[in-house]
Amino acid sequence: MRTLIYLGIGILFGITMYKSEAASWFRIYEMFSFDSFHMYGIIGSALAIGITITQLIKRYNISSFYGEKIHIIPKEKGWKRYLLGGIIFGLGWALAGACPGPMFTLIGAGFLPIFIVIIAAIVGTFLYGLLRNKLPH
Amino acid sequence: MNWIYEPWPWYIGGPMIALILFLLLMIGKNFGMSSNLRTLCTICGAGNASHFFKFDWKTQRWNLMVILGAIIGGYIGAHFLSNNDAVAIDPTTLSELQEMGFASAGKAYLPLELFDNAIFTKPKTLLLLSIGGLLVGFGARYAGGCTSGHAISGLSNLQRPSLIAVIGFFIGGLLMIHLIFPLLF
Numbered sequence: 464m465r466t467l468i469y470l471g472i473g474i475l476f477g478i479t480m481y482k483s484e485a486a487s488w489f490r491i492y493e494m495f496s497f498d499s500f501h502m503y504g505i506i507g508s509a510l511a512i513g514i515t516i517t518q519l520i521k522r523y524n525i526s527s528f529y530g531e532k533i534h535i536i537p538k539e540k541g542w543k544r545y546l547l548g549g550i551i552f553g554l555g556w557a558l559a560g561a562c563p564g565p566m567f568t569l570i571g572a573g574f575l576p577i578f579i580v581i582i583a584a585i586v587g588t589f590l591y592g593l594l595r596n597k598l599p600h
Numbered sequence: 601m602n603w604i605y606e607p608w609p610w611y612i613g614g615p616m617i618a619l620i621l622f623l624l625l626m627i628g629k630n631f632g633m634s635s636n637l638r639t640l641c642t643i644c645g646a647g648n649a650s651h652f653f654k655f656d657w658k659t660q661r662w663n664l665m666v667i668l669g670a671i672i673g674g675y676i677g678a679h680f681l682s683n684n685d686a687v688a689i690d691p692t693t694l695s696e697l698q699e700m701g702f703a704s705a706g707k708a709y710l711p712l713e714l715f716d717n718a719i720f721t722k723p724k725t726l727l728l729l730s731i732g733g734l735l736v737g738f739g740a741r742y743a744g745g746c747t748s749g750h751a752i753s754g755l756s757n758l759q760r761p762s763l764i765a766v767i768g769f770f771i772g773g774l775l776m777i778h779l780i781f782p783l784l785f
Binding site: 465466468469470471472473474475476477478479480481482483484485486487488489490491492493494495496498499500501502503504505506507508509510511512513514516517518520521527528529531533534535536537538539540541542544545546547548549550551552553554555556557558559560561562563564565566567568569570571572573574575576577579580581582583584585586587588589590591592593595598 | 604607608609610611612613614615616617618619620621622623624625626627628629630633634636637638640641644646649650652653662663665666667668669670671672673674675676677678679681682687689690692693696697705709710711714715716717719720725726728729730731732733734735736737738739740741742743744745746747748750751752753754755756757758759760761762764765766767768769770771772773774775776777778780
């Protein structure tokens with residue numbers, strides 16, 4: 464049953480990424496060119512509602528649908544990994560035009576070359592695992 | 601219901617993302633897509649190469665179901681919910697892209713110059729897609745999250761690290777498009 468819920472949420476996510484065009488390379492390029500409000504509207508409105516939801520859950524100790532306490536894991540302190548990792552991610556996001564969610568949506572939409580991006584992203588994750596002790600965090 | 605076949609405006613897309621964040625929180629999970637890439641490494645046996653990949657991947661099976669759903673959602677969106685997949689980008693962006701040689705700009709969902717099946721025989725394009733993917737995977741794990749984990753989940757929880765990461769995403773994206781693209785295309 465829970466498996467179907469995860470699948471259902473994923474389907475909703477995939478449809479949203481495709482239909483809002485957040486999965487389109489063109490929209491990412493346009494965002495970094497500051498030529499359109501579209502992507503800023505998507506992220507901004509998601510964030511405005513997301514902040515409200517998250518803060519309400521925390522302030523009123525709202526329990527999950529299963530009656531359990533909701534744990535929102537805080538990010539580890541620091542800045543180097545966030546800034547450096549963020550810049551590296553941004554370079555790739557603009558080049559490939561897809562972040563790790565929409566990549567999968569694009570498989571379903573039928574774009575086979577996205578497999579190259581996904582395999583390379585898995586390899587990139589693997590390389591991070593190998594090098595992480597040598598990187599500033 | 602005709603609107604559903606049109607591209608969704610930002611004021612539908614954004615709240616839908618917030619709904620997904622809400623649903624995941626309310627079933628006791630966190631919204632973060634790039635951790636699936638780490639899980640896939642572990643399934644492929646990366647635990648033998650680095651301690652970073654030594655964890656019980658079955659605890660992340662739920663998130664793999666979410667990306668499986670994202671694939672199905674992409675199929676539904678493209679095949680049943682769209683009449684015309686062309687992305688109506690801003691005219692300034694459009695002419696800029698056409699000057700750079702992206703003839704498919706304004707006519708397709710993704711640039712055919714990068715995502716048409718013909719690219720499988722074009723070494724330069726294969727290299728560009730590989731480098732893009734490599735940077736996304738490496739950067740997301742180094743930063744501890746991607747657009748969903750930092751820009752949506754993390755910022756919603758008012759996390760300073762996520763703000764730094766999102767600033768990094770933008771520095772990287774702007775460097776790529778304004779400094780590196782003119783050298784590539």
